[in-house]
Amino acid sequence: xxxxxxxxxxxxxxxxxxxxxFVLSVLIIPLISFAIFYVYVNxxxxxxxxxxxxxxxxxxxxxxxxxxxxxxxxxxxxxxxLSIKNSLIYWSTSxxxxxxxxxxxxxxxxxxxxxxxxxxxxxxxxxxxASFVYSLVYKMFVDAALPSFMATQGFANFPxxxxxxxxxxxxxxxxxxxxxxxxxxxVYTNAMRGINDEIIESxxxxxxxxxxxxxxxxxxxxxxxxxxxxxxxxxxxxTASGSLILFYNMGAPTKLWGFSYYITYTxxxxxxxxxxxxxxxxxxxxxxxxxxxxVVFFVKWLCNKLDRTxx
Amino acid sequence: xxxxxxxxxxxxxxxxxxxxxxxxxxxxxxxxGKKKYSLGAVTSDKIASSLFWAIVGTVAIVxxxxxxxxxAWSLMTAFKTPVDYILNSxxxxxxxxxxxxxxxxxNVLQRFQLRQGTRIYGLTDMLINSLVFAIVPxxxxxxxxxxxxxxxxxxxxxxxxxxxxxxIVIMLIPIVGNMASSMIIKKAMGLYDNxxxxxxxxxxxxxxxxxxxILYGAMKSIPAAYSxxxxxxxxxxxxxxxxxxxxxxxxxxxxxxxxxxxxxWNAYESFLIWYPSTPNIAYGMYTFQSVASQGSGxxxxxxxxxxxxxxxxxxxxxxxxxxxxxxxxxTVGGLKx
Numbered sequence: 001x002x003x004x005x006x007x008x009x010x011x012x013x014x015x016x017x018x019x020x021x022f023v024l025s026v027l028i029i030p031l032i033s034f035a036i037f038y039v040y041v042n043x044x045x046x047x048x049x050x051x052x053x054x055x056x057x058x059x060x061x062x063x064x065x066x067x068x069x070x071x072x073x074x075x076x077x078x079x080x081x082l083s084i085k086n087s088l089i090y091w092s093t094s095x096x097x098x099x100x101x102x103x104x105x106x107x108x109x110x111x112x113x114x115x116x117x118x119x120x121x122x123x124x125x126x127x128x129x130a131s132f133v134y135s136l137v138y139k140m141f142v143d144a145a146l147p148s149f150m151a152t153q154g155f156a157n158f159p160x161x162x163x164x165x166x167x168x169x170x171x172x173x174x175x176x177x178x179x180x181x182x183x184x185x186x187v188y189t190n191a192m193r194g195i196n197d198e199i200i201e202s203x204x205x206x207x208x209x210x211x212x213x214x215x216x217x218x219x220x221x222x223x224x225x226x227x228x229x230x231x232x233x234x235x236x237x238x239t240a241s242g243s244l245i246l247f248y249n250m251g252a253p254t255k256l257w258g259f260s261y262y263i264t265y266t267x268x269x270x271x272x273x274x275x276x277x278x279x280x281x282x283x284x285x286x287x288x289x290x291x292x293x294x295v296v297f298f299v300k301w302l303c304n305k306l307d308r309t310x311x
Numbered sequence: 312x313x314x315x316x317x318x319x320x321x322x323x324x325x326x327x328x329x330x331x332x333x334x335x336x337x338x339x340x341x342x343x344g345k346k347k348y349s350l351g352a353v354t355s356d357k358i359a360s361s362l363f364w365a366i367v368g369t370v371a372i373v374x375x376x377x378x379x380x381x382x383a384w385s386l387m388t389a390f391k392t393p394v395d396y397i398l399n400s401x402x403x404x405x406x407x408x409x410x411x412x413x414x415x416x417x418n419v420l421q422r423f424q425l426r427q428g429t430r431i432y433g434l435t436d437m438l439i440n441s442l443v444f445a446i447v448p449x450x451x452x453x454x455x456x457x458x459x460x461x462x463x464x465x466x467x468x469x470x471x472x473x474x475x476x477x478x479i480v481i482m483l484i485p486i487v488g489n490m491a492s493s494m495i496i497k498k499a500m501g502l503y504d505n506x507x508x509x510x511x512x513x514x515x516x517x518x519x520x521x522x523x524x525i526l527y528g529a530m531k532s533i534p535a536a537y538s539x540x541x542x543x544x545x546x547x548x549x550x551x552x553x554x555x556x557x558x559x560x561x562x563x564x565x566x567x568x569x570x571x572x573x574x575x576w577n578a579y580e581s582f583l584i585w586y587p588s589t590p591n592i593a594y595g596m597y598t599f600q601s602v603a604s605q606g607s608g609x610x611x612x613x614x615x616x617x618x619x620x621x622x623x624x625x626x627x628x629x630x631x632x633x634x635x636x637x638x639x640x641x642t643v644g645g646l647k648x
Binding site for chain 2: 018019020022023026027029030033034036037038040041042044045048104105108111113114115118119122123125126127128129130131132133134136137138140141144145146148149152153178181209210211231232234235236237238239241245246249259263264266267268270275278279281282283284285286288289292293296297300
């Protein structure tokens, strides 16, 4: 009897070991990729922030020198400081203007108001057509066709919205709002459609109008979806690239730069051979990450706190 | 000024239409089993609600029109002759005076090329690069994410929860400024400007991201009975994975593959930064229009727009043919943990 119990135990152990070997065989390659292209890249970036590199590729430890330079640059009118300020402005317009509009338009589609089907299809056009093509078409339309059309309407000196100094910043913000509705509207509308109809009917029977229904029934019930977008939005404040590369390639005016553009510009213009400007990029990225990280976790905590769906 | 006046009148008409339609919907009542319109059903609350929805509806429809106008303009301009475009850059093609120029679509294909140093890339080169970059990384990414989602969802092993939570944390951590480090490492490994090797590398975070969470959820929803029955029948773990469970989530995998394909087909930044020597059509068109717009004589604006129209076609066909599949998978929950 003892031998049969031991044999059974051996079988169980064998199965567990085989399971573990199987799991390891599947995970080994993705984990190696993670170790190299995520862990090592970010560790290397962290170390690079405290080094300098000469044009011959020799590394030297400079301690907090790069970080001091970054902090001093924030006080002046440096590219880094300006790009951080612009990133915050771009994010703010996305959060305070775009997000309410996404929710409003999604609710409009959800309530099946006039033209809702057409709206739902057309708003996905930038996703269907390829955003880079859309951006280039917009650029040519605004740069060439629009000034000539406005001239026929009596506005002879209508500027190029993209290249004119007076209008390019506003144009950038307008464009980022204008083209951003597709996926968000789709996701929010799907989330609203997932609400149990009985809840809505019950609210209507209690005398809730559209205003009350939207703010006190629908929004709380789709709060997990909203909070996901809020959190990922905060995460990408400084990594979102926007349309600058499409409109200007590497020639965007400095006053329009976001932080992601600053990094791309620095890495690209070094052409992958001269790394002397890279430590400054790594240091500024490290500082920005350290500031953004607690903000993201605070926002996540706040979103979880405001979540009434599990109450 | 006439056009602006026309716009204002059109918006007013649209607003009134939306308002009336909404108000009529509030006025509908059932009397003796029949639908009738009753003025008595209209309260100040409903009038205010109708006004509000009319404003939202007008803004929404004006927004839709604004999305269509540049595309419509590019489509009709693609058929203009160069002279027609110079004299009439905004309006409809003046067919009687200048005729149409469908040859723009052929001309742009013949002239479409990218000069990088001494090398000239033609349409065929860029098309091959586009197809390879759209298909291979999408397949590789979905393949590895599916396998990782499978073992994490269906097996209990040491570190499973930690790995899952790490994936969530990675989604939340805003890593900024590591492009420089990435460039140094990829150059050292010989992966910089080496698209045909880089595309086979598994994604760095196969256990993180929205796509992984969708696959994880799909794997979790499959009852354990399927695996157990197969195990009893003597199937190996690999057989259970590849022949029983993964085929059940193929629609989800197909959706994610299509989304990745569209994104990779339209990717130009990757080629701008990482693979400048193997341009795809997106990067080629982006650079081509930039050069041509500066008056280099490489192509006219109608020809460039004809090129854009043709660039839109593959992703548009793919998206529209799989629209229902994509839209059904697009639900987003919360980031708990």
